[in-house]
Amino acid sequence: MQLVSGKEVSNKVKDEIALEVQKLKNNGSKIPHLAAVIVGKDGASQTYVNAKVKACDRVGFNSTLVQLDEDITEELLLLEIEKLNSNIDIDGYIVQLPLPNHINEQKVTESVDPKKDVDGFHPVSLGKMLLHLPGFLPATPYGIIEMIKHYNIPTEGKHCVVLGRSHIVGSPMSVLMARKDYPGNCTVTLAHSRTQNLDQVAASADILIVAIGKPEFVTADMVKEGATVIDVGIHRIEDVSKKSGFRLVGDVKFDEVAPKCAFISPVPGGVGPMTIASLLKNTLLAVKGK
């Protein structure tokens, strides 16, 4: 069993980006600049955004944090976005989700200039992905693709089952794994809450990508011997044996599934760290696209 370490791959990706930034600096070129918009003081969102800013520092990007009030109107938020769209120093930016209920998330996402859409959530980015055109891939699927590449996991002609059809992970992942490319060229099955015999469907997978949002949902009987398992879930579950009182688990029951796998990504240290690395890669792409 080979561990698919997102920690390791993301460090490699960040090192490569840092090197490219160094070259840009040496040439006197513009330094990539990523901005992040955060509305309100939600703890998890703050943690994610801080990690993104920290990653920018690590690779030498400039970063800007736009902290907005919980009760900002949609109109004013859209004005802030307009400013980021027209600010030529900002190469790309993200709007940290979720947004407060009084704001239409989709409207905000669509108001991001597609040229700066480094989260890859704009319809233009997703449409280009479907058409296999160059563009920004959504960060988490992009990270999974990079991990598969790094470990040379064979994909052509394999049966890939994606569990979960979310707009930001499952659905795009199913599209990417079917494209005429490497990674890709899989026969792809997209399964979800309405799927019948989900256990059997999962067990038919050569490559199982789990983004179903349920702690330790995938058990050993749902995995084929020799399969590759990529676990996108991350959950805090209570654990009195830990000092913190909790531990992190994924959508896969790692201990019992791992022995059956050719490749498996752990939680934490699997897909998680790749998402930020992909965001940085997209930002570099935004600079180059200019």
Next chain:
Amino acid sequence: MQLVSGKEVSNKVKDEIALEVQKLKNNGSKIPHLAAVIVGKDGASQTYVNAKVKACDRVGFNSTLVQLDEDITEELLLLEIEKLNSNIDIDGYIVQLPLPNHINEQKVTESVDPKKDVDGFHPVSLGKMLLHLPGFLPATPYGIIEMIKHYNIPTEGKHCVVLGRSHIVGSPMSVLMARKDYPGNCTVTLAHSRTQNLDQVAASADILIVAIGKPEFVTADMVKEGATVIDVGIHRIEDVSKKSGFRLVGDVKFDEVAPKCAFISPVPGGVGPMTIASLLKNTLLAVKGK
């Protein structure tokens, strides 16, 4: 076995549209106006475009045919498109594909104003489809969705296998059948030329959508008893017993497959007529979206 007659459904759709146009006329509202751009004199393309113009007449739309020379430059073609984008009387338009080799088809497709993209080929349209947002669906998949609806074919929890991953049929169809909707909520497998054991994959389908582009490719052994089969292919094959010297067949060997099916679409008279009906529906949507 119930025949899924695109001829019948498309006539119903056209009647409904004609009624709506009549209402618009009675109210003194603007009459929907579809334009079609055709470059060169390719026989098949001329036939398709003429059928589209004729369909406009039938439902009471205004139509404009923009016939351009085979050797028009890309630059001049893009100027023509710019004119259509800014012409406020034109609600939607299509650029008939394929275009001559010296023109970049993708560039042309992306230059169509997404608000007038009634073919549903623009990245914005496809991205909205993936995000389950209102927008223009690509005409052929849209037509298939309408047929499934018309015949109340159950889809929730069913296993839908799509054969073929083209950008305009197979890939979007796989996305649509997995969405949280009716038709939709299927477990969807997208299979293609690199799929292993394609026969078995096809035979596991409750709903089999065939867009693989090979005459009579799907045989009886590849279809489950009681399945629904939708045939997107259309091919002319030589037949000396016909006055014309040829007959039309689909991607499915109809005679041997039909007896096993709960529902099956024939060729001709199946998916084909639905494509134009969907184009008209999209044009009406473009008017309403204003």
